[in-house]
Amino acid sequence: MSELVIKDLHVSIEGKEILKGLNLTIRQGEVHAIMGPNGTGKSTLAYTLMGHPSYAVTGGEVWFKDQNLLELAPDERSRAGIFLAFQYPVSIPGVTVANFLRTAINARRRAINPEDKGVPIPEFRKMLKEKMELLKMDSVFAGRYLNDGFSGGEKKRAEILQMAALKPEIAILDETDSGLDIDALRIVSEGVNALSGPEMGVLVITHYQRLLNYIKPQFVHIMMGGRIVESGGPELALHLEESGYDWVREKYEEPAA
Ligand SMILES: Nc1ncnc2c1ncn2[C@@H]1O[C@H](COP(=O)(O)OP(=O)(O)OP(=O)(O)O)[C@@H](O)[C@H]1O
Numbered sequence: 001m002s003e004l005v006i007k008d009l010h011v012s013i014e015g016k017e018i019l020k021g022l023n024l025t026i027r028q029g030e031v032h033a034i035m036g037p038n039g040t041g042k043s044t045l046a047y048t049l050m051g052h053p054s055y056a057v058t059g060g061e062v063w064f065k066d067q068n069l070l071e072l073a074p075d076e077r078s079r080a081g082i083f084l085a086f087q088y089p090v091s092i093p094g095v096t097v098a099n100f101l102r103t104a105i106n107a108r109r110r111a112i113n114p115e116d117k118g119v120p121i122p123e124f125r126k127m128l129k130e131k132m133e134l135l136k137m138d139s140v141f142a143g144r145y146l147n148d149g150f151s152g153g154e155k156k157r158a159e160i161l162q163m164a165a166l167k168p169e170i171a172i173l174d175e176t177d178s179g180l181d182i183d184a185l186r187i188v189s190e191g192v193n194a195l196s197g198p199e200m201g202v203l204v205i206t207h208y209q210r211l212l213n214y215i216k217p218q219f220v221h222i223m224m225g226g227r228i229v230e231s232g233g234p235e236l237a238l239h240l241e242e243s244g245y246d247w248v249r250e251k252y253e254e255p256a257a
């Protein structure tokens, strides 16, 4: 079983420390949610796990399948089975959704077997059609340039389509619910649920308990000031929804300098 183990992680951006000793373990088959106020470092954690070059790891360790994840390049992390659905997906004019996905799938296959000839086109088309139906995406999206002119909600669906196609072992979803209308929220969540299971561990970053009615986490963590300060079950998210973050701030926040 694969597990992602984060130990005492410290991360700085442009000399400012954002993550200040974060600990978290996510196993395949588990669903974790992280909630926390704006600017607390949730996306920083997601980007750091994926290997974004602007985020400097100044301390701690991250292990995945007995490999030191921090030593791997972003594409190696992806091929190892880590996936990030971005809070703000970027568009790639000139690259269609279908081409992008086929290239990514083939790269993963070649990582497993260097002799692999790539996914046969009919098999790829069938898979893409199935996953797009699951996410109730119009088939015209396959031929459009990735995220180019997509609405906010369409971009979020395209992120989950990538997850569906790549079948990661650990998926990090950074505010995948933001910008989704009520129906899309349900469809995307059902898509995530259909894909999750014993083979996939999920880390959902969200501001709203609402999402967690659909994607049910076993573990809920509260992040504040660059650390996970409270962990519990789904009741923790309900408690936050009712009481806000004041009690967490009082308990953990460093006094303003
Ligand atoms: N490239 C950057 N340059 C300077 N500061 C940055 C950069 N990226 C992030 N930060 C700062 O790091 C802090 C943490 O940002 P991060 O995006 O991780 O927060 P977040 O918890 O995801 O917030 P939100 O809930 O609003 O998405 C913020 O204060 C942010 O301004």
Ligand SMILES: [Mg+2]
Residues within 6 Å of the ligand: 042, 043, 044, 087, 174
């Ligand atoms: Mg964020």
